[in-house]
Amino acid sequence: MAEHVAILGGGTGGTVLANDLADRLDAEIDAGDVEVTLINDDPDHVYKPVWLYVPFGQREPPDGRRPLRELVDDRIDLTIDRVTGIDADAKELALRDGPGSLAYDHLVVATGSTLAPAEIPGLAEAGHDYYSESGALALRDELLSMTEGHLVLSVIGTPHMCPAAPLEFVFMADDWLRERGLRDEVDVTYTYPINRVHGNPHIGEWAEPIMEERDIDTETFFNAESVDPDAKTITSMEGTELDYDLLAAIPPHRGVDAVDEAGLGDRGWVDVDKHTLEAERADDVYALGDAATTGVPKAGSVAHYQAGVVAERLASEVRGRPATATYDGKTLCFIETGMDAASFVEFDYENAPSPAPASEKLHWSKLAYNESYWLTARGLL
Ligand SMILES: Cc1cc2nc3c(=O)[nH]c(=O)nc-3n(C[C@H](O)[C@H](O)[C@H](O)COP(=O)(O)OP(=O)(O)OC[C@H]3O[C@@H](n4cnc5c(N)ncnc54)[C@H](O)[C@@H]3O)c2cc1C
Incomplete structure (x- = not known):
């Protein structure tokens, strides 16, 4: 048998x-x-x-x-x-x-x-995400019509898929808004549950100055507890309340x-x-x-x-x-740092990540990988 x-x-x-x-x-x-x-x-x-x-x-x-x-x-x-x-x-x-x-x-x-937005009261009604097909489409509609106000990216659940993707989103949003002449009208805030902007301290240390330079506000030690879709606020367990006009959230995962x-x-x-x-x-x-x-x-x-x-x-x-x-x-990961530049990290259990200087070449490498992924899945690459 x-x-x-x-x-x-x-x-x-x-x-x-x-x-x-x-x-x-x-x-x-x-x-x-x-x-x-x-x-x-x-x-x-x-x-x-x-x-x-x-x-x-x-x-x-x-x-x-x-x-x-x-x-x-x-x-x-x-x-x-x-x-x-x-x-x-x-x-x-x-x-x-x-x-x-x-x-x-x-x-x-x-x-x-699997995404579990229902674990945070109000999140399913109020929050948008790009961690699902429907969420990404809804976020696109909201982002396209946003000409002013406060964009909040809140990392709610950890662990979550692709720990770099929330950083990538705010870096891309910043660049995208600048290209459209809207950055002065839109404030951008990034929240993270622990005392830095990323779970890995080396990636956090690399990302923080980039955020500062680009006027991306950060709220660390922000563990979202609830969202009020009517008042458009997100509140953390630590007692911080943030107003938002558009909330892009990374929902809890399971x-x-x-x-x-x-x-x-x-x-x-x-x-x-x-x-x-x-x-x-x-x-x-x-x-x-x-x-x-x-x-x-x-x-x-x-x-x-x-x-x-x-x-x-x-x-x-x-x-x-x-x-x-x-x-x-x-682990290997390209990290978009804007609409046309990216960094790259490679690490393992013994060796810590050291993000490469951002370049257009790395951005195109990421896009090329995305295209060739179908060969990878077939086992050809
Ligand atoms: C926005 C975003 C950006 C990302 N960017 C990157 C990136 O740049 N680089 C990177 O390395 N990773 C990235 N990731 C993460 C990456 O997509 C996941 O880590 C990867 O897909 C995990 O692979 P997996 O095989 O474990 O699970 P998945 O690819 O999610 O596959 C799980 C499969 O199991 C099926 N399944 C689940 N439960 C059952 C069941 N009970 N019965 C039958 N079938 C079931 C599902 O339908 C699915 O097909 C990103 C993720 C997101 C959301």
Whole structure:
């Protein structure tokens, strides 16, 4: 009987992993000894970094969507369904639509992040975000009609996807407003929950002077507690109240309920060993990308590198050999510093980030990467 690998989630990490396994285990799959199933609740694969550009009219949400079947190797069984339960003892997945459950020998959880704006009273009605397709489109409409007032970018929940994206948004908004001759009429404020403007102290130290130079006000130690859509105020647990005309918020994030219900972790994030990516609370389960609690940013580059490690380990396991590949915390990120310049950081568990001087070349490198992403997802880059 074939050994069955089930990958739960066909985003960046799950898709790269499926294609990597199809390549690595081609002989075993062709011989019928190994079967790989990728389960995703959307027939499309979604590339979220495109959403950063939507509010500024530079991209449309469909630019970040492709049919998953076109990206995934034919040797992978693709199931479009939602997993509603994980039984890590019986090694079975419950599917919302499918007939019966799906048995596995090895499970990889790659379910990504989910937005939870309802955790902050008033946020869903009042706040806009670019962390979803609909949010990015709504923010674009608001931003286009804004000619004066106060734009507040509030990072509400941490951890959140792409820790650099809130900095990128205010740097881009500042530049975009200047280009349109509106910057003197629009005040920009950035709020962050801890005592600096970014979770990583090195990136925070780099970003703070840029904000100061560009008159981007900052409110640190600002943990949003509630939003009043009528009064247009956002209030923090620390007792600060800010008036806004347009609120762009990074809502609280969580993973999927099935992870908590299976006892694999909390808030939908799977507890894993940060080097092997093995689940700490179940056997034969890995987690990667946003769903895994490794302490590194929730970023596509992380999901990509982790997928390579998990693929190597699974290939060893199905061949009855010791799994030796480990993840070293490698993270790579371009950071837009305006509409036509970007910086770049690369770091891991041992080495801290040191942002590169911003340049137009790095900005074009980021845009080029966004275009070539579809080859990355296919496993070709
Ligand atoms: C605005 C924005 C900008 C970003 N910019 C960057 C950037 O510049 N660089 C970078 O590295 N990262 C960036 N990111 C972060 C990056 O998109 C994520 O970290 C990455 O997508 C995580 O990959 P993943 O595979 O863990 O999860 P995802 O890509 O989110 O995939 C998870 C998949 O699982 C599916 N799923 C979830 N639950 C279930 C279920 N129960 N049953 C079936 N399917 C399920 C989902 O539908 C989804 O397809 C950005 C994110 C945002 C929002």
